[in-house]
Amino acid sequence: MKGKIKVYDFGRYNPHSDWMSAETYINHPNFGLLFRVCLLEDSRELFTTLYAQRLFFLVTVKKEDLEFEPITRSDARILLDNRLRSLRRSGQSPELSQLQAIYKQTFQ
Numbered sequence: 001m002k003g004k005i006k007v008y009d010f011g012r013y014n015p016h017s018d019w020m021s022a023e024t025y026i027n028h029p030n031f032g033l034l035f036r037v038c039l040l041e042d043s044r045e046l047f048t049t050l051y052a053q054r055l056f057f058l059v060t061v062k063k064e065d066l067e068f069e070p071i072t073r074s075d076a077r078i079l080l081d082n083r084l085r086s087l088r089r090s091g092q093s094p095e096l097s098q099l100q101a102i103y104k105q106t107f108q
Contacts, residue, residue: 026066031055037076037106038083038099046079053106077107 024036026047034047034057043062049055056076058069071079080103087096 025050026059028057028068034059037102038080040079040083046076046083048076048106073107080107 024045026034026036028034031049033050035050035053037046037048037056039045040058043060045059045061047057047059054073056071056073058071058079060067060069080099084096084099084103087099
């Protein structure tokens with residue numbers, strides 16, 4: 001899906017250093033508010049539906065557009081596992097502990 005989508009950032013947002021201190025939401029026209037689970041790469045992020053957390057989307061930022069790719073719950077879990085593994089290797093403990101909490105809340 002392409003088009004104009006509203007993005008809501010609450011708190012400070014810097015995707016390269018302090019990205020977990022902000023809660024980021026995207027207003028999807030069909031599924032309502034999506035909550036950002038984590039940043040995967042510079043232009044890719046994992047989002048889920050705000051309330052049920054059963055539908056997951058890989059959101060890619062391209063210039064002024066956002067592209068939504070629906071993914072399965074198991075694929076989302078694998079992506080989050082990979083991100084956690086990367087954070088463990090790099091020793092980024094504040095982000096790691098926050099993402100572990102999100103993992104536990106979402107998948108356990």
